[in-house]
Amino acid sequence: MEYRKGCRIIIPLNGAKNISIIERDFLFLNMEQQSKDSNIKSTIEAVASLVKAVPVYEDALQPAAKQIGGALETITKAVNAALAPVKVLVWGYEQIERWLVETVTKKLSNTPAENISAPAPNVVVPAIEALRYMGQEEELRALYANLIAAAMDSDTKVEAHPAYVEILKNLSSEEAKLLQSFSLQAAYPAIDVKGLAGDGTYILYKRCYNHLNRILNAEKGKLLPTYIDNLVRLGILETPLGVELSDQMAYVPLEVDAELNDLLAMITDQGREVRFVRLTIRLTVFGAQFIRQVVRSK
Known part of the structure; x- marks a missing residue:
């Protein structure tokens, strides 16, 4: 090269x-x-070449083969249609x-x-x-x-x-938006919602609930736990056990959030006591450096 x-x-x-x-x-x-190095173009050309390599069959001599060839052509057209937008995106x-x-x-x-x-x-x-x-x-x-x-x-x-x-x-656009919020604030409150049974056992009903989803649209907000897990996997964020924010009032909006009402009612109906476990979603040392050099604009 x-x-x-x-x-x-x-x-x-x-x-x-x-x-x-x-x-x-x-x-x-x-x-x-x-043009030669484009993997996407090579893929599309390979599909086109595959179609051209299919032999042309005479209707009378090979009707079954013709049917198979027609089906392959239909599939190939569908593949080409699906890949066509990629040319514009690359x-x-x-x-x-x-x-x-x-x-x-x-x-x-x-x-x-x-x-x-x-x-x-x-x-x-x-x-x-x-x-x-x-x-x-x-x-x-x-x-x-x-x-x-x-x-x-x-x-x-x-x-x-x-x-x-x-x-x-390894980041999506939505995760990039999330990281912008950590360029303004290094840690955010979160809670686990658990149900305590009479025998002392717990059931975890909701993990790491937080309000970071409010910076995403409603549809993408459903994937917030996946985004946070990915950022933890990449070493950018962490949710250490037993670590809470010094400002305890930061957890109140989460614990009284109306979006949890149905879940809390279900836990109570099952004869369990609702328990909140307070957590912190924060930047790692590596993550803080990443924010400084990559997320914040010069």
């Missing part, structure tokens, strides 16, 4: 009198390989370069020229490759741009960890 240098980054003056153009080496994947390297240079230039517009340097290849190259599939994901695109900008600033490039690219690849 080839690389090329010499991409010019033009930074707005913003009142500065002594800086107009900053030229720095920037690595970009060779755009001449764009960005080419020229498109990535245009967007990235413009975006990163804006993010570094207040950075001293002497602080701007070529980013580490093990950060920027995987990030650019991943951007091919993020053309329609505005929230995730912004995070990639933040990471590349951090990797080009001498004050922050040491903290631009290569692992951040892999984390971004």
